[in-house]
Structures are given as C-alpha cells and as structure tokens.
Amino acid sequence: MQHLMVSIVLMLTLGQGDSSPETPKAKLVEPPVSITVESTLPSARGMIRQFAFDGDPATLFVSDEPIRESDHFTMSFDRPVALKSVAVVTGRPDSSGALGSGTLEVSEDGKAFCEVAKFASGEAHAKGNPHEICAIRVKSEKSLEIPLIIREFTIESEPSLVPFKYPVEIQTDVSDAPEMKEWLEKVARLCERNYRMINEELKTEGYTPAREINMTLKKDYRGVAAAGGTRITGSAKFFKEHPDDVGAMIHETTHVVQHYRSRNNPGWLVEGVADYVRFFKFEPGKIGPINTARAHYNSSYRVTAAFLAYLTEKYDKEIVLKLNKLMREGNYKEDAFKEYTGKTVQELDEEWRSVLSEGAKEADD
Numbered sequence: 001m002q003h004l005m006v007s008i009v010l011m012l013t014l015g016q017g018d019s020s021p022e023t024p025k026a027k028l029v030e031p032p033v034s035i036t037v038e039s040t041l042p043s044a045r046g047m048i049r050q051f052a053f054d055g056d057p058a059t060l061f062v063s064d065e066p067i068r069e070s071d072h073f074t075m076s077f078d079r080p081v082a083l084k085s086v087a088v089v090t091g092r093p094d095s096s097g098a099l100g101s102g103t104l105e106v107s108e109d110g111k112a113f114c115e116v117a118k119f120a121s122g123e124a125h126a127k128g129n130p131h132e133i134c135a136i137r138v139k140s141e142k143s144l145e146i147p148l149i150i151r152e153f154t155i156e157s158e159p160s161l162v163p164f165k166y167p168v169e170i171q172t173d174v175s176d177a178p179e180m181k182e183w184l185e186k187v188a189r190l191c192e193r194n195y196r197m198i199n200e201e202l203k204t205e206g207y208t209p210a211r212e213i214n215m216t217l218k219k220d221y222r223g224v225a226a227a228g229g230t231r232i233t234g235s236a237k238f239f240k241e242h243p244d245d246v247g248a249m250i251h252e253t254t255h256v257v258q259h260y261r262s263r264n265n266p267g268w269l270v271e272g273v274a275d276y277v278r279f280f281k282f283e284p285g286k287i288g289p290i291n292t293a294r295a296h297y298n299s300s301y302r303v304t305a306a307f308l309a310y311l312t313e314k315y316d317k318e319i320v321l322k323l324n325k326l327m328r329e330g331n332y333k334e335d336a337f338k339e340y341t342g343k344t345v346q347e348l349d350e351e352w353r354s355v356l357s358e359g360a361k362e363a364d365d
C-alpha cells in the first residue's frame with residue numbers, strides 16, 4: 001500500500017443559493033432529505049459506504065479494489081437541496097490513503113455532473129451554490145494503486161440531509177436470476193434508505209443493528225421471502241411477477257433489525273411487528289381490507305399489524321417500541337398487554353373486533 005504523507009486540503013466554494021426568499025411570517029421548515037449512496041467500487045468488509053456520512057470521522061468507507069479511471073462514489077438526494085457548504089475528507093486518520101487526484105462534482109439532475117474542485121488529497125470545504133443540486137460525487141481521473149478511502153462528507157444544505165445514524169449496506173446476489181439485477185439493486189438501496197426509520201421504530205438502548213446484510217433471489221425458492229440472521233432470501237419468480245411488492249423486502253429487513261433470539265416470542269407478534277413497520281410506517285394505506293369475521297389479534301402479519309396500530313392509536317403511542325424491547329431482550333409475556341393498556345389481550349381483541357365490524361357496517365351502509 002502506497003502511503004501518501006501529504007494531506008492536501010481542498011477548499012471548494014460555490015455561490016449563494018437562489019432558493020425562494022425567506023418571508024418571516026411563513027417560513028417553511030422542510031423535512032430533511034434522505035440519501036442513497038452508491039459506488040462503482042465494491043466495499044471492503046466492514047468498511048461500508050454509509051460510513052462516509054454517519055457523522056463519525058472514525059468510521060471509513062474503504063473500497064475492496066484499487067481505484068480505476070472514472071470510478072466514482074456518489075451521494076444522491078431524494079429531493080434537490082440548496083448547498084451551503086460541503087467538506088470531504090479522504091484517507092485514514094493518519095493521512096495514509098488520501099486521494100491523490102480526482103474531482104469533486106455536483107449535479108442538478110443526477111445525470112450531468114460538473115466539477116467544482118480538483119482533489120489532491122485530504123479535505124474539501126465549500127460555501128454556497130447558484131443552483132439546487134441533487135447529487136455530489138467523488139470521481140477518479142485515473143487509475144491509482146490505492147483503494148478509495150472516504151472518511152467523511154460534511155454537508156450543510158437547505159433542507160438538511162439525513163445522516164446515516166444506523167449505517168448499513170445490503171449486498172445483493174442475483175446469480176440465480178441475473179435479469180433481476182437492476183430490480184434487486186433498487187430494492188436494496190430502498191431498504192438501506194429506510195433502515196433509519198425501521199431502527200427508530202424498534203430502538204432499544206445499547207442495541208446496534210447489523211451493518212451488513214445479504215439479499216439474494218433464488219429461482220427455486222418457495223414462498224415470497226424470508227430472513228435468517230443477516231441474510232434475506234426472496235423468490236425470483238414472485239418478484240418478477242410482483243415487482244411493486246417492495247414492501248415485502250422492508251418486512252424482511254425489519255426481521256433483521258428485530259434480531260430476536262428468544263423462543264418465548266410468539267410468531268404472530270414477530271410477524272405483526274414486521275408488518276406494522278411495513279404497512280403503517282413504510283407504505284401507509286396499502287394494507288388492504290381486513291376480514292372482520294375472522295380477524296383476531298393473533299392472526300399474524302397484517303391483521304396483527306392492524307391490531308397493533310389500533311393499540312398505538314387508542315392506548316399507547318410506544319406500545320410497539322415496548323413490545324419490541326421485551327421480545328429483543330427475551331422478556332416477552334402476554335401480561336405485557338395488560339401492563340401497557342390496563343386490559344388483557346383477549347379484552348383488547350373483543351374491543352378491536354367490535355370497532356372493526358362497526359367500521360365494516362358503516363362502509364356497507
């Protein structure tokens with residue numbers, strides 16, 4: 001490994017944003033913007049891309065291969081932002097592996113990029129920008145003998161960008177169904193983008209979720225998809241026929257985050273929590289009709305998800321968070337429902353079912 005001892009700081013200055021003028025009365029605070037981070041270079045084990053924007057300069061993205069000409073590392077934003085400043089630091093904390101040549105580029109449309117600074121090595125700082133941008137990338141100009149090492153992007157923008165509080169990378173495997181490569185890559189990035197949301201819904205103190213997940217499509221897989229540990233396996237046939245059913249992979253990613261080990265956890269509740277995250281947080285409104293004659297709290301999947309949503313609404317905004325904590329720590333017992341709501345799960349079931357059938361009657365009228 002070639003060690004570059006010189007650390008060069010790039011100062012990159014961009015003009016002031018032309019975002020709409022601020023009116024003191026009606027200043028809209030736009031929600032932060034999510035990011036997808038991609039690279040032409042594969043990540044070295046444990047050195048994932050999202051480490052480049054996790055607010056922690058101690059964690060690094062390191063590529064598994066040396067940099068080739070035109071390789072890039074790109075952060076794409078869900079919506080355009082007015083850039084106030086950007087700083088990029090490459091190389092390890094001891095300055096070794098800093099990028100010796102390359103460019104820092106921005107894009108207004110995510111397709112055409114324009115250079116805003118040349119990289120020598122080390123840091124980059126910037127201020128202002130004449131246009132809203134939706135992507136920033138580090139691009140190599142020539143092949144180098146070193147891997148690409150990015151310590152941290154620091155970006156100030158309006159609206160702000162969401163840093164990777166729970167960094168994760170999903171490796172895909174479509175060797176069984178190469179024609180599904182583009183679809184699975186898209187879904188992997190989608191699940192990466194929603195990893196923060198899933199972890200916020202299911203957070204417990206001291207728990208660090210998996211940082212590397214494998215997502216595979218198998219042509220002979222029966223069923224839709226399943227998760228075990230940090231591996232997600234899906235049916236190539238099913239997703240070829242149902243390409244819009246990306247929520248199924250959010251459900252499986254939720255199982256990876258749940259990380260339950262206890263045999264005391266009832267299956268209906270494990271699946272209910274995963275479908276609660278899917279249907280009430282990821283794709284609200286898509287749950288479809290519930291059969292009121294047959295629905296019970298323990299009917300599992302989306303029916304239990306609807307039951308949990310009812311309890312969240314009527315009794316305790318944090319009930320899913322609390323049930324998740326019990327299950328993750330191996331302390332689940334049915335009495336928990338009574339503790340959190342004052343009623344047994346059977347009493348809650350009766351009540352929920354009568355509310356459901358009233359709702360169904362009204363819909364019929």
Ligand SMILES: [Zn+2]
Nearest residue numbers: 251255271274
């Ligand atoms: Zn499941």
